[in-house]
Every structure is written in structure tokens, then in C-alpha cells.
Amino acid sequence: xxxxxxxxxxxxxxxxxxxxxxxxxxxxxxxxxxxxxxxxxxxxxxxxxxxxxxxxxxxxxxxxxxxxxxxxxxxxxxxxxxxxxxxxxxxxxxxxxxxxxxxxxxxxxxxxxxxxxxxxxxxxxxxxxxxxxxxxxxxxxxxxxxxxxxxxxxxxxxxxxxxxxxxxxxxxxxxxxxxxxxxxxxxxxxxxxxxxxxxxxxxxxxxxxxxxxxxxxxxxxxxxxxxxxxxxxxxxxxxxxxxxxxxxxxxxxxxxxxxxxxxxxxxxxxxxxxxxxxxxxxxxxxxxxxxxxxxxxxxxxxxxxxxxxxxxxxxxxxxxxxxxxxxxxxxxxxxxxxxxxxxxxxxxxxxxxxxxxxxxxxxxxxxxxxxxxxxxxxxxxxxxxxxxxxxxxxxxxxxxxxxxxxxxxxxxxxxxxxxxxxxxxxxxxxxxxxxxxxxxxxxxxxxxxxxxxxxxxxx
Amino acid sequence: xxxxxxxxxxxxxxxxxxxxxxxxxxxxxxxxxxxxxxxxxxxxxxxxxxxxxxxxxxxxxxxxxxxxxxxxxxxxxxxxxxxxxxxxxxxxxxxxxxxxxxxxxxxxxxxxxxxxxxxxxxxxxxxxxxxxxxxxxxxxxxxxxxxxxxxxxxxxxxxxxxxxxxxxxxxxxxxxxxxxxxxxxxxxxxxxxxxxxxxxxxxxxxxxxxxxxxxxxxxxxxxxxxxxxxxxxxxxxxxxxxxxxxxxxxxxxxxxxxxxxxxxxxxxxxxxxxxxxxxxxxxxxxxxxxxxxxxxxxxxxxxxxxxxxxxxxxxxxxxxxxxxxxxxxxxxxxxxxxxxxxxxxxxxxxxxxxxxxxxxxxxxxxxxxxxxxxxxxxxxxxxxxxxxxxxxxxxxxxxxxxxxxxxxxxxxxxxxxxxxxxxxxxxxxxxxxxxxxxxxxxxxxxxxxxxxxxxxxxx
Numbered sequence: 001x002x003x004x005x006x007x008x009x010x011x012x013x014x015x016x017x018x019x020x021x022x023x024x025x026x027x028x029x030x031x032x033x034x035x036x037x038x039x040x041x042x043x044x045x046x047x048x049x050x051x052x053x054x055x056x057x058x059x060x061x062x063x064x065x066x067x068x069x070x071x072x073x074x075x076x077x078x079x080x081x082x083x084x085x086x087x088x089x090x091x092x093x094x095x096x097x098x099x100x101x102x103x104x105x106x107x108x109x110x111x112x113x114x115x116x117x118x119x120x121x122x123x124x125x126x127x128x129x130x131x132x133x134x135x136x137x138x139x140x141x142x143x144x145x146x147x148x149x150x151x152x153x154x155x156x157x158x159x160x161x162x163x164x165x166x167x168x169x170x171x172x173x174x175x176x177x178x179x180x181x182x183x184x185x186x187x188x189x190x191x192x193x194x195x196x197x198x199x200x201x202x203x204x205x206x207x208x209x210x211x212x213x214x215x216x217x218x219x220x221x222x223x224x225x226x227x228x229x230x231x232x233x234x235x236x237x238x239x240x241x242x243x244x245x246x247x248x249x250x251x252x253x254x255x256x257x258x259x260x261x262x263x264x265x266x267x268x269x270x271x272x273x274x275x276x277x278x279x280x281x282x283x284x285x286x287x288x289x290x291x292x293x294x295x296x297x298x299x300x301x302x303x304x305x306x307x308x309x310x311x312x313x314x315x316x317x318x319x320x321x322x323x324x325x326x327x328x329x330x331x332x333x334x335x336x337x338x339x340x341x342x343x344x345x346x347x348x349x350x351x352x353x354x355x356x357x358x359x360x361x362x363x364x365x366x367x368x369x370x371x372x373x374x375x376x377x378x379x380x381x382x383x384x385x386x387x388x389x390x391x392x393x394x395x396x397x398x399x400x401x402x403x404x405x406x407x408x409x410x411x412x413x414x415x416x417x418x419x420x421x422x423x424x425x426x427x428x429x430x431x432x433x434x435x436x437x438x439x440x441x442x443x444x445x446x447x448x449x450x451x452x453x454x455x456x457x458x459x
Numbered sequence: 460x461x462x463x464x465x466x467x468x469x470x471x472x473x474x475x476x477x478x479x480x481x482x483x484x485x486x487x488x489x490x491x492x493x494x495x496x497x498x499x500x501x502x503x504x505x506x507x508x509x510x511x512x513x514x515x516x517x518x519x520x521x522x523x524x525x526x527x528x529x530x531x532x533x534x535x536x537x538x539x540x541x542x543x544x545x546x547x548x549x550x551x552x553x554x555x556x557x558x559x560x561x562x563x564x565x566x567x568x569x570x571x572x573x574x575x576x577x578x579x580x581x582x583x584x585x586x587x588x589x590x591x592x593x594x595x596x597x598x599x600x601x602x603x604x605x606x607x608x609x610x611x612x613x614x615x616x617x618x619x620x621x622x623x624x625x626x627x628x629x630x631x632x633x634x635x636x637x638x639x640x641x642x643x644x645x646x647x648x649x650x651x652x653x654x655x656x657x658x659x660x661x662x663x664x665x666x667x668x669x670x671x672x673x674x675x676x677x678x679x680x681x682x683x684x685x686x687x688x689x690x691x692x693x694x695x696x697x698x699x700x701x702x703x704x705x706x707x708x709x710x711x712x713x714x715x716x717x718x719x720x721x722x723x724x725x726x727x728x729x730x731x732x733x734x735x736x737x738x739x740x741x742x743x744x745x746x747x748x749x750x751x752x753x754x755x756x757x758x759x760x761x762x763x764x765x766x767x768x769x770x771x772x773x774x775x776x777x778x779x780x781x782x783x784x785x786x787x788x789x790x791x792x793x794x795x796x797x798x799x800x801x802x803x804x805x806x807x808x809x810x811x812x813x814x815x816x817x818x819x820x821x822x823x824x825x826x827x828x829x830x831x832x833x834x835x836x837x838x839x840x841x842x843x844x845x846x847x848x849x850x851x852x853x854x855x856x857x858x859x860x861x862x863x864x865x866x867x868x869x870x871x872x873x874x875x876x877x878x879x880x881x882x883x884x885x886x887x888x889x890x891x892x893x894x895x896x897x898x899x900x901x902x903x904x905x906x907x908x909x910x911x912x913x914x915x916x917x918x
Binding site for chain 2: 036
């Protein structure tokens, strides 16, 4: 069994387990109480806060513990927006932020605020100048992840922070994916993170608000955690979170290059071993343990099942694995193929032999899924004037692309294929297929039903 | 050492510890994932939900886990108010609810809603007819605790639920203090609770929303827990919470009468052993493990320190122990003495000999504090016409009451004492002293500085 989905949740670090068990006896009481058990709990909480602050690179009184990374992002964005309400209600986020940030932005917009989404390039990277250009007199807050959770691309946080600082706008950094590897560089103003991403327990996030940043906590008043995180403190889990953060940091110097080498093998060897694969994300500026690729003509969910049967736990941003039937917003923003998408995120300590076995097993797994999909239900194919029409209405990804691939050879070079599809993933995957195959993507237009995608055969 | 503050937080139940440790290995992965580790986590989460729902007496799909009892109350009130926004924006709460409910009400009021607070009698009990009378055509929600957290008084939830049901208004029950002892009776609509109050771990609350109750979650969208509790599920803690709820329920039949007998000893014997004590809260309709009393002429914080030195951990609703220097809103709403307030809340398994030792130690501890306060700084005492004036300006509780007690014998029967005080606690404690001492409390009036309290000597 090999668990390769550390970007979702890392298994509990041994130090986290020890710290949790030890503090169950000492950390259950109310740290606001003056009696012995309360004082003990307070000592543990204070020590955990100091350890976490040291790892982050902030003052202990700038750091609070929340009940999750998602809560840290929600609380940070809402509090910073409210604190700077008089400045204005403009919020900047990148297009590839975690859903906790994007959903916060949606809520802000529905409440009358304005939001600018910063686009990314094909590797998932934002351009610092795009942030600089988006800053306005009424910008209350800008948000940027330190590294992307789906493709591992590391963002130029320090440069963006500098642009924000120059404009007097606070920058909130979602450091959920990177904090275990090291502190976030640059002069950011707020930072959010999640303990279970670095091997800490579930139930602990952290939010840092630098002194001097205007911040107005939202929701009912509560005196816990400087009034910024309501509810009784979960001290045993907080102690475990802080202890494991120190532990993974101590191991990072050795573990980061080791995982980086393992993911580099996947980056290089998957396209050699599997035809029609696109490795996505920045090849250099990336998290040590994350590598993501997409396989043409593959149903992501079926591939995950194949890999699970072989003992590999990975995740996918394909539409086929999502309850909403829309592809990952990250892959969409990058404009890369989403079908047959696989994210491998190695936890610290991942075994080299498991990675090698994954590389051995993957080609067969992909081939098996492609074979099953190889005979899709027949489409009505009809020539209208000089255009070959493929009716893929009612069919889900990757069928529309499979049908396109099957007929592209039936039109002469210069001829057009018109794919009718009502699957949202086609909008992403058909242009991506054209790019991978060197065909020309002409564009889309509304059809009687769904959307018509026009492709010109150029080779 | 005897920990007598279970109403703040109960020590971890052995079953909670076992369940937590066992599920650290199985429950850390993302339950939304389809691979083996995710499926295992999902199985644990589903089983915990079923167990908790059975203990509450609801359907599993009506129950979600939150990160604390406070969050459950915040989420429940906000979601129910928003869900019935079209009906109106009137909210009913009792005056003795937990601060999480009262702070939610304040937020609602500051956002333009209206709030009716239902008064309680001297035992802390609400009158069901008062709820019935407060229900209006625009009432969106009513809230009532199952039992009070400071004095243990059990509320007539079933009768209030019936009145609400008749008016078509949902009732949210804060069952934080009682759920470990048994399900909440009556036809309530929403219920909130907190695991660390029944011996579960910190970091878990639960919120039940009955089918058919209109509910609109607030805050950014998140798909976890039916969209009602954002953030990664804390499954090991949830499993431990559910397991310990079942365990304490199984022990309740034996433990409840045992604790009730122990707290009854305190109720009866403290007033015998300590002069000038008022036991507060309903003598019959009360939680098994909670008993609260107030001691005249005593500084609550000093008494807590004395008791802590003797090895007893208790809490206090006295103003002197609070950072805000105002007495507990519960004691204030009941109109009982707040000075020298002590809450004893026995955890399951509390030893009889510890209770006996507490009863032995308490009189000396109270006497020691009274002795220290026995020589308060001299007040300017001056006769103005027929009134003896005591200037207690700038002095904190319990000094104003001590000074009143010292001079009441200096005026003839029928004569008046006028106490000048700027301590908020005096407003509560001077009338309470009059009631305990059989003197007449005439009333208060604004003074040049602070407030003047008028007392007539009648005996």
C-alpha cells in the first residue's frame, strides 16, 4: 500500500502522536481558569503558540489557532476585509487559490464587494506585475497561496508582497501546502495554514495577523484566541500540531531534496512510459512532493480505481471524479488538459520502491482504462457542407475528445470538425487536445443544444 | 487533588482516549476520497454519526459535527435565522443562555434584528408561558438551554418546544450541559452540544437540524458536513466524542443519582457550616453534578485561590474573577448574590471522600478570606440629615457590601444608609444582601459619582 495523497492530508507524524497522547492528560482543562489544571493547560497552549510562531517567523501574539486551515482562510479574509472596510471593498485573489479562498471571495462579491481574479500561465504561476496592476485605491486585501495544492507550483509570494506593501495593501498568504517545508519568504501581512497537511492532527489551523494590520473579527463575540477563533481551545491537538511542525521542519533539509528527486522521476518517466500524457505545473518552482499529469482519453475516476486496486492512493482534478462534473478550477485556470488527471503527492518518508512500483504499474492502468473506453457508443457523424459534425451531446468526458480524435483523420488537412457537447469539461479538454496534438482550435459557438467546438486539421 | 469544574470541561473519559488512539491510525485521511484510506475514514465518520444520532434521538443525516459547542450554537442560530429570514427577524433567548447564544443574539441585533430576552425567576427557571407570550408573527427562532451551566437549573424544554411548535417557530436547544445525562425531551427543532462537556475530546461539537427546519448556512460555501461545518473533518476526535457519549450514557443511570446525592450534601451542609451563604439554583430541577452558592463578604477570586491551595478546582461567577469586572449574567438575571460565588460541578466518578474533604475545608477557606477583608480601608462615613452615607467609590466588590454591613447597626431601625458605589456588582449584591439580611432595599439613584444605593434598617 502506498499513500500518495499527502496534499489532501498527511498521515500523523510520530511526534504528533506522542505530543497528542502526552497532552491528553495535561491539556484538557480550560486555559482561562486559574486553578491547577487550567494553569497547566495554559502553559501548554502558550508553549505551542511560541513554537508555532517561531516556525512561522512571527510573534506569538500575532498567531492564533483555528479549528482548520479552511477556517483560518475564512477568518483571515473576512477579518481583513472588515478591518479595511473604510478603505474599500476590492479583493484580489489568484485564479488557482484553494476553494476556501475562492468561496470567501464569492461570498464577498455576493455581499456587494468586488473581486479581481489574477490569471495564471500554463504552469499555474501568477505574474507579480499582474498583482501590481490590479491594486487599486479601494483594494482592501490581496490573497495568494504560497504553492498550489493541485499542481505544486510555487508562487512568487515575496515579489507580490512587495508590490502590495508598496500600495499599502495587506497580503494574505495561504501557506497550507508549504509551511511544513519552510517559512514563507517576504513581507506578507496575514498567513493561514493547516496542521494536517504537515503531519499534524486534524482540527488545527493557524492564522497569523501581523501587528499593525487592521483586523475586525466577524461573527459573534468570543474571548478565546484574542477574539479571533471562537470555541474552547483544542489544546492536545494544538500541542501536537506545533510539535510536528518543528519535527517536519527539522527533517525538511534532508527530505525535501529526496522527495524532489522522486517526483522528478515521475515527471520525466511518465511521459516516456505512457503515450498522450501532459505533465502539468512548473517543472522547477514547485513543492518537493507534488507532481500532476493528465492522460488523454482517460476517465480520471476509472484510473483512480485501477490505481487503488494496485495499492496506490492518489487524487484527481478530473471532472469525472467530482460531484459537480466540472473539472478542477486550477486545471481550468491553467488551460491544461483535465481528463485522466492524476495528482501524486508524496508524504515525507515515501519509499523509493513504492514510487518505482507506481511507475511500473501506471502504464498498464492507463492502458486498461483506455481499452474500456476504446469503443465508445457510436456518434452520429454527418458531413454538413465541408464540416464533419460529431454529436457528443449527453456524453461525459473523456468521450467527446475520444470521438474527436477518432474522426480527425477523416477530414482533409484544412478541413473542420465541429464537436457538439454539453459537457463543461469539453471547453477545457478540446483546446488542450488541440495544443497537445498540434491541431488548430478555431473556437466555440452556441449550438441549439450545448456548445459547438470547431477544430481545424492542420497536420 | 479534586477537580470540581466539569461544567467547564470534563477530563477525557477512558473510552474517549481509547477511541481517539485507535482512530488516529484509521481516521486521518480525507473521507471524501475514494481510495482505501479515504473509505476507512468515511466508515469511521459514518459510524460515529450514527452513534451520536442514536444518543441524541435523531436521524444521522440531521446531525453534523462542528469544531466546538460554541460553533454549533453560532452556526445553528445563524443558519436558522437566515433560513427563516422571510418570516421575520425576531429572536427569542432566555436571559441565562450560554454566552455563545447571547453573543449570537447581540450580533443579530446589531445587524438589524430584534431580540426578546426571557427573564428567569430566582432559581434560574424560565416560565414556558413567557416564551409563549413572546412568540410573534415575525419570530424566526427561539433558543433555550436544556440546563444552566452556572447553577444547574433544568429548563422546561418540552413545554417551551410545544409552545413554539404550536406557533410554527423552531426551537434551538443548547444541550451542552445535559446531553451526557440523557436525550433532550420534547419536540425541539435544533440542538447543539459540546463533546468535552461529557468527557469527549476538545474540538468536537454537534449540531442537529431536524428535517423540515428551514436552514441556510452562513459564511463561505464548503461541501463538508452537508455544507454546514466548513473545514476538514476531525475524525479521530469525532469517533472519540461519539464513543464517549455512548459510554457516559451507559453509566448515567448509576452515576446521576450518586452525584445528585453528593451535590445535595453540599446544598444542605454548606449553609450549616458557613455563615451568610446563599445556595442558588433550583433545588430539585437541576443537573446531577452542579451546585452553586455565594458567600457574603467574600472576594470570589481570593476564595478560589484558597480552595486551589487546598487542592480543589472550582469556578466562580463573581465579578472579582472576571476580566470584565461585571458579575456573571446568569447570577444577575436570577437576582441572587454574586459575591463569593462558587460553582462546584462534579465530573462523573468524583470521589465521595473528596466531596467530604471539600465540606471540611470550605468553612476555613471562607473564614480566611473574610478575615483578610475584615479590615477594609476606612470609608468616609458622615451623617447627612437622617441618612448615614457610606462612600465606597473606587472600591471593588465585596467591599461596598462589607461596609454597608458594618454600619447598618449604627442607624436606628427605620433609618437609612446611602451607599455610594461605582462598582457594577453593587447593583446586584446590595439588594441580594438586603434580601438575605431582612433589610429593606429602597432603591438606587444616580449620584455625582457612581450610583447611590438606599437601604432602610428594618430589624
